[in-house]
């Protein structure tokens with residue numbers, strides 16, 4: 312049994328829907344009405360029970376994973392980040408000593424390294440204390456401008472050569488709910504450390520200014536060791552992109568072959584754990600939301616099961632969900648944040664809600680972002696449309712009776728429209744961005760599936776996940792592989808959805 316207690320799921324009606332779409336979503340309160348040409352809905356959610364059916368079927372128990380889940384061995388060619396943190400929770404302050412080991416895998420020598428410093432997006436949050444190359448005493452010339460740090464190398468770094476960089480800094484978390492922010496009960500460290508930007512094959516550093524919408528970071532797969540020394544205060548618990556080991560006040564994490572490492576410290580939070588085969592799934596939630604946390608863990612395990620089977624096996628020994636007061640979800644490697652509102656709204660016995668949909672969406676990012684990387688600034692559809700489409704694949708397999716509900720609740724109610732393939736800064740508003748990239752993105756992918764045929768499209772998705780595993784794919788790669796796996800004419804679909 313995955314759940315400690317059996318859960319009965321009853322059909323619900325008359326609920327006010329709390330809508331978000333995952334990853335920086337505004338919330339609107341609405342009951343979806345029928346759109347022109349649609350049948351009126353029999354329930355507020357659009358879920359229409361079958362004849363004689365008054366309750367959803369009991370939750371099926373997922374099969375145990377057959378895969379071995381172990382930490383991928385560190386690879387000296389991958390960037391390596393050692394982060395030692397002294398955390399002063401009441402002051403929202405972290406003193407960080409970061410060591411980066413970086414090997415030049417680009418085809419030409421480098422004269423400088425460009426790092427992205429996400430915390431320097433926030434006024435007064437990042438103070439650089441020191442910076443030096445390994446083996447050098449004097450600090451190198453550098454420029455820190457907003458979230459970009461450019462550091463001159465003492466001599467050109469040839470292809471295949473390795474360099475070490477030590478950076479010491481202080482972080483004061485903003486007093487706001489968010490992936491990088493703090494509330495009296497929680498300190499969230501998402502996008503919190505300087506990292507070396509990815510390089511395109513033509514030698515361009517893929518470092519973009521923060522976009523008002525969506526994400527902007529392109530991350531190479533890296534290895535991480537993170538230790539956090541909790542200073543002064545008791546009662547705080549930690550969770551992050553890996554399962555921590557605790558010795559006294561020191562919490563240590565290790566994660567390899569990952570796009571990022573994020574973590575959170577919380578008061579009066581509990582860690583719920585479920586084994587899924589060799590994979591440890593955990594939910595770090597506010598103690599009063601433990602029931603909803605159990606439910607989210609269940610959905611996470613089903614999503615891991617479905618996506619491991621459809622795409623590639625899940626890559627890490629653990630996955631952690633962290634509840635946070637932000638009104639949103641946000642993916643990182645090995646973990647994701649999920650907004651408290653979805654836990655609060657969860658009602659015992661109900662499964663068709665945002666807690667399920669967004670848990671599944673954020674879990675899908677472990678494939679479309681973490682395993683298959685992309686450029687979320689220029690081609691945000693490549694992870695967001697695929698994650699939203701993955702929700703549909705999940706519903707079709709786990710809750711086929713709820714597929715119509717999902718289309719109405721998640722997509723049709725909002726009137727999907729707009730070009731799918733534009734960069735994040737091309738959309739005028741958040742609603743426009745979501746309606747085009749996520750929702751029309753699902754329509755686009757579903758049309759491709761219809762044209763290719765279900766079986767061949769799934770074969771394509773599996774091959775896409777396999778071939779670009781650990782790499783960065785572009786929209787052109789996606790189309791070329793689709794046309795290779797199922798060579799039919801998709802051009803009219805592309806013309807309608809792409810500019």
Ligand SMILES: [Zn+2]
Pocket residue numbers: 333334642672676694695698
């Ligand atoms: Zn997303």
